[in-house]
Amino acid sequence: MAYFLALDAGTTSNRALIFKEDGQVVTMAQKEFPQYFPQPGWVEQNPIDIYSTMSGVAAEALAKASLAAEDLECIGITNQRETTILWDKKTGLPVHNAIVWQCRRTAPLADALKEAGYVDMILGKTGLVVDAYFSATKIKYLLDKIPGLRDRAKKGEIAFGTVDSYLMYQLSEGRIHKTDVSNACRTMLFNIHSKTWDQELLDLLDIPREILPEVCPSAGYFGSTSPSFLGHELPITGVLGDQQAALFGQSCLEAGEAKATYGTGAFVLMNTGPDPIISKNGLLTSIAWDIQGQTSYALEGSIFVAGSAVQWLRDQMGFMAYAEESEKMALSVQDSNGAIVVPAFTGLGAPYWNPYCQGSIFGLTRGVNKNHLVRATLEAIAYLTHDVVQAMQEDSGLKRKLLKVDGGASNNNFLMQTQADLLQIPVLRPKCTETTALGAFLMAGLGSGYFKGLDEIQKIWQKDREFLPALAPEERQVGLDRWHKAVNHCLNFNL
Numbered sequence: 001m002a003y004f005l006a007l008d009a010g011t012t013s014n015r016a017l018i019f020k021e022d023g024q025v026v027t028m029a030q031k032e033f034p035q036y037f038p039q040p041g042w043v044e045q046n047p048i049d050i051y052s053t054m055s056g057v058a059a060e061a062l063a064k065a066s067l068a069a070e071d072l073e074c075i076g077i078t079n080q081r082e083t084t085i086l087w088d089k090k091t092g093l094p095v096h097n098a099i100v101w102q103c104r105r106t107a108p109l110a111d112a113l114k115e116a117g118y119v120d121m122i123l124g125k126t127g128l129v130v131d132a133y134f135s136a137t138k139i140k141y142l143l144d145k146i147p148g149l150r151d152r153a154k155k156g157e158i159a160f161g162t163v164d165s166y167l168m169y170q171l172s173e174g175r176i177h178k179t180d181v182s183n184a185c186r187t188m189l190f191n192i193h194s195k196t197w198d199q200e201l202l203d204l205l206d207i208p209r210e211i212l213p214e215v216c217p218s219a220g221y222f223g224s225t226s227p228s229f230l231g232h233e234l235p236i237t238g239v240l241g242d243q244q245a246a247l248f249g250q251s252c253l254e255a256g257e258a259k260a261t262y263g264t265g266a267f268v269l270m271n272t273g274p275d276p277i278i279s280k281n282g283l284l285t286s287i288a289w290d291i292q293g294q295t296s297y298a299l300e301g302s303i304f305v306a307g308s309a310v311q312w313l314r315d316q317m318g319f320m321a322y323a324e325e326s327e328k329m330a331l332s333v334q335d336s337n338g339a340i341v342v343p344a345f346t347g348l349g350a351p352y353w354n355p356y357c358q359g360s361i362f363g364l365t366r367g368v369n370k371n372h373l374v375r376a377t378l379e380a381i382a383y384l385t386h387d388v389v390q391a392m393q394e395d396s397g398l399k400r401k402l403l404k405v406d407g408g409a410s411n412n413n414f415l416m417q418t419q420a421d422l423l424q425i426p427v428l429r430p431k432c433t434e435t436t437a438l439g440a441f442l443m444a445g446l447g448s449g450y451f452k453g454l455d456e457i458q459k460i461w462q463k464d465r466e467f468l469p470a471l472a473p474e475e476r477q478v479g480l481d482r483w484h485k486a487v488n489h490c491l492n493f494n495l
């Protein structure tokens with residue numbers, strides 16, 4: 001029997017899972033950590049919280065499984081991407097809170113890059129749309145803001161990392177300053193063709209090369225943890241960004257296979273194989289992973305608000321006590337009674353990319369009640385996902401045959417049925433919905449040499465439920481037309 005530890009550093013919580021070699025979850029421990037919102041649209045986290053909660057849940061998962069660290073084969077790490085941390089190399093202490101991927105504070109810096117005409121150059125090199133979402137403008141902001149930081153960075157005293165890098169640095173007491181290609185490609189500083197940091201982009205943003213981590217393949221030996229973590233040195237042999245990990249955990253290993261993860265936001269990724277496809281429709285091109293010298297690319301549609309819209313219904317509107325109740329409420333009415341919710345709470349991501357538009361509700365009449373609004377919100381998540389999948393088909397020329405789903409909100413059967421109806425293809429939910437952690441464990445198993453190849457890990461994916469399209473095509477088209485009208489109004493509405 002072999003055991004593996006997967007560390008899943010998410011946006012709102014950190015999770016540690018122990019897996020058996022057949023993909024069974026032995027134990028899981030999870031802990032939320034504080035989020036800070038210093039100004040509207042700004043989001044920060046304390047890196048020390050990120051490390052301390054992760055080290056706490058890892059110890060808890062191990063204790064619950066009655067295992068010792070010596071029983072573990074290796075560690076896999078997966079993480080919220082883009083979130084930017086700068087720290088002092090000597091002390092390991094952060095110089096500022098982490099600037100989280102959702103944070104919009106650097107939108108003016110992104111606008112300046114767009115106005116100066118860098119959109120095509122940046123898309124061509126990095127596969128990314130110019131946006132505050134990615135790490136590059138966040139790093140520049142910190143280097144500009146903190147007195148003396150750029151000089152210290154030039155002298156090699158400061159390190160930059162996304163959450164994977166920061167965790168490895170802490171876990172190894174400063175011996176590992178590395179990241180993997182799937183995380184590096186989300187910084188907007190990494191050339192996805194040459195797979196190297198791009199000097200032209202570094203110069204453009206005045207970011208010293210000295211701060212950057214070494215970029216490694218996703219599977220392989222990154223280094224070992226120090227005994228201060230779990231009491232025993234353990235090899236880290238798999239690292240990748242959480243959406244790419246979910247793609248891997250969903251066993252989307254062939255070109256054309258896709259998954260949608262419905263968590264805080266929703267992220268649709270399609271494996272495009274060994275060649276990157278640069279989008280004409282507002283999607284992102286990322287490296288999915290690099291294994292045994294083989295790079296796989298992915299097209300991605302990032303939707304910033306999905307499950308968090310259900311949290312809004314729960315916490316701000318007070319419509320329910322638990323997110324799970326949204327399914328029953330939506331099914332208690334026949335339709336949304338004409339209401340359309342566009343949950344653009346932090347602007348709209350793919351394929352619209354408007355950081356300034358705001359959430360809107362259309363079609364309100366005296367008969368609309370909270371069940372209709374809950375239904376309209378869940379429908380909006382499915383419509384946004386539809387728009388991304390549509391863009392993906394146009395970019396790739398590949399018609400989807402099915403969509404695999406995961407993440408907290410994929411447990412909502414109404415949402416999944418609506419998704420199948422809108423996409424007109426089967427939607428498949430796996431038995432293990434912790435696909436992100438599953439992907440990290442499988443990657444680590446490959447990196448340690450425990451698994452010899454992809455065919456060995458393909459068997460691990462198992463179906464839980466399949467949702468088949470059941471909506472009449474005319475009815476679907478009417479719904480889509482109304483939705484797109486509402487999105488256009490929302491995009492064009494300026495206070």
Ligand SMILES: Nc1ncnc2c1ncn2[C@@H]1O[C@H](COP(=O)(O)OP(=O)(O)O)[C@@H](O)[C@H]1O
Nearest residue numbers: 010263264307308310311323324407408409412
């Ligand atoms: N049954 C459900 N129906 C609708 N939304 C749900 C349901 N269960 C969870 N959610 C939403 O899913 C999100 C949590 O999913 P999770 O995958 O844990 O997210 P993350 O990894 O981004 O923290 C929350 O925003 C919650 O509102």
Ligand SMILES: O=P(O)(O)OC[C@H](O)CO
Nearest residue numbers: 010011080081101263264
């Ligand atoms: O932490 P999650 O699951 O919301 O994922 C966040 C994404 O990686 C952001 O790009």
